[in-house]
Amino acid sequence: MLSQLHIENVAVIEKADLVLAGGLNVLTGETGAGKSILIDSINLALGERVSREIVRSGARAAHVAALFAAVPARVRTQVEALGFSCEEDGSLLISREITADGRGNCRIAGRPATVSILREIGRLLVNIHGQHDNQTLLSPENHIRYLDLYAENTTALRSYREIYQKLRRLRVQLKKLTMDDAEKARRLDLLQYQIDEIRQADLQPGEDEALEEERAKIINAEKITGSLQESLQALQGGEDMEGAEALTELAADVMQSVADLLPPLAPLVERLKNLRYELQDCAAELQNRLDDSDADPRRLNAVEERLDTIFRLRGKYGERVEDILAFAERAEQELAAISSSDEQADQLRREGKILAAQAKQLAANLTESRRKAAQKMQEKIRAELAFLEMPNVRFHVQISPLPRLEADGVDGVEFLFAANPGAPLRPLVKIASGGEISRVMLAIKNVLADVDDIDTLIFDEIDTGVSGRAAYKIGVKLKQVAAARQIVCITHLAQIAAQADRHILIEKTVETGKTFTRLHVLDFEGRKRELARIIGGAAITPLTLQNAAEMLEAAGIASTTTGLRIEE
Known part of the structure; x- marks a missing residue:
């Protein structure tokens, strides 16, 4: 899990240390306080693409270091395969720096690394759900990716694509060899004329x-x-x-x-x-x-x-004479190839039939795997959505045959959705509201969490478009998932923040004409005041404080709970 995050000169953050715990970590703060900058900082540390504009004004470079504790054995093995190693206690430190002119460097376990390797390792450690992921969900071409992740088709899909690419290359070769008789005769005549003209000249090198x-x-x-x-x-x-x-x-x-x-x-x-x-x-x-x-x-x-x-x-x-002689040699090779093209084409057709049969079989295996997984996936998603205050929703994974083999097989996949009783199933992109999309994405993430072993999930405003009881249910669901893995959630909703195992406040201040973002790990009283601010806005009243206290107690957060308060 992500244990500590050290940030220097990232946007309005001059220097900060974020200390996270297991379970549900919630980050709240006023709009513009710098919550999205934390996500940018994490992306920077994980090797994802960021703009050099992220460097704080006047600073030479932005620097982020992330310490992961208790790295899973599977990830440790892959880290070692890439030439790096975790500490004896299973921890791993990664860091990245980017300068104001766009240059940078990366380190894994204290050793220099490339951005691509850092990104590969980062994606094994953290799964980030940003606001743009909701738009990804609205694109039907991405739905097959979610289904394959749930079906654990990575190995099968890789095997299919290897055969599919071989088949494509073979068909390109066959197309080059295949020409009508008139075109072949013209080409043969031209090549023979060119060869005769050069050979009759009896040229000598030099x-x-x-x-x-x-x-x-x-x-x-x-x-x-x-x-x-x-x-x-x-x-x-x-x-x-x-x-x-x-x-x-x-x-x-x-x-x-x-x-x-x-x-x-x-x-x-x-x-x-x-x-x-x-x-x-x-x-x-x-x-x-x-x-x-x-x-x-x-x-x-x-x-x-x-x-x-x-x-x-x-x-x-x-x-030069050498160039002319080389041209003649190439022409002779082409002449020989065209003369024997019928035999080569027949050989390629025989090989193509074998590859096509293999590809169709592998594609059929993928189809079977997807159909089985789709049945289970849609049932689990419906159950998740029912818990998230969408009891009448119908969610269906539609698998349609494609007319020919494609890069992902012969299946077209699209998620269909109906929010109300009696409404027909229609493509998700056409009918789902912003709040519904947020809950569908959370449901999918939760379902996919059952089949991957990434320890840390980060949600950036998963609560977009929801409120009231639905927001409360999202908070409860996040806490349930956090029982088995670390969750980091940026939210604007008190119902979600109240469920946190650790609540971190992000504040923006102006000092000596400069803007700073600071992080505070809140104790019970601090959490109560922050929830009251979220509930009531700028005016914190005894009533909003009482409501906040009730929300914390309902979530199992006792008033005796203390928390470390850190100001960086």
Whole structure:
């Protein structure tokens, strides 16, 4: 169960610690005091999506930490499977921080974690019913989710969806293979033409680059030869000039003649000799290049024609010769696939029949499971609604066959509802009032609580649209459910607040121009005054105080009961 919640810089909450107990925990306060901020804080701690606007104005970051006590063994096992571990006493601390610029970090048992893992663990620990869940109930496409949860179809549904997705992928493959004869003939002709055109060109990898180089060599042959000859003459000299080789040799000999007189010149002499050898190597390489520089102008036409062929293929199949060859390889593979498509299609059809039979069987199993569960579920919901002051209500889970396999099987599920005797069953979305929707949702949550083992349920204003005796019954029902698990309920109704095992007051104050939200765990007198405020509004009279005391005593809360009063 959720034992403690530490909050820092979340909206108007600068710093607060919420200490919860087992049983029914109720939170009340004036409108705008910050009750919804507590839900946002819990969502933040559990890894759910929140806006960075949640960070208190002027603060660097919002931070929430949640301590869970006596974590169930099932959850501990899943936490360990994700690479984390609970404390020896079975407790688990999770925390999350989000900065004003939207960045954040998460921790599980003191170790860094991703938001997705935090969310996965959080949903094993807490089930939050917010006001938007009532709208979810009004969407028929969500009704099958509630039924499957009650029927405990998670494993069966996963098995069905695996086969269904395989079947869908197979049908997509089959559709690609299946084409009419005329289209197949056109495609085969085109592929064969493309393959023949590329293969007849007899392209070689890198050929285009080699031809470009050869073309440039032929076109610039005269300039290249002249430059080579001029450079070689500069190194070797001619009839009327000394070359760099001879001059370097002369410089070395002259310096050698005085090296004995000036020993520091010896290294310079050695460098001049090495330079001469290097110039000789350069001259030899220039001569080799000059010997190979003969270019046949008649070769230019052949090179140009070959480049024109490659250029034409480039415009169709790729920028480089390698791209053109790769295109041809893919075309050959497609040609082979289409040529054998009839055989492949037959094989896929055989596999499809097997998968379809498996999917239909699994879907039929789901249908049977749903029909059995629907009978029990609707009876339990009717009993819950009768307790919640809707004795004449009729609630029916309608299961209709779909024309084909879908992601959830072959069943369409919709909740039908009739609040009054003699009224026909009609879709819930069309006839239920706000108060009726709230009670139906509470009934569904209570029924689903029988099949899940989440220890903490949080209800945010489950009492919307109800009052009087119906509100009292909701309070009693919440207390009954809280006997087996922890309930946290935000409410505006005294009838519900009176049933609480722990009552927490949320107050908003303004100090030095800043707004603060503070939490108080109330004792008997504090609870009596808060109930009186809810009953009578701003004016708390002896009569409202007496009514509040009677409500607490009727709920089994004795006047001797004390509670810890905390102000953060």
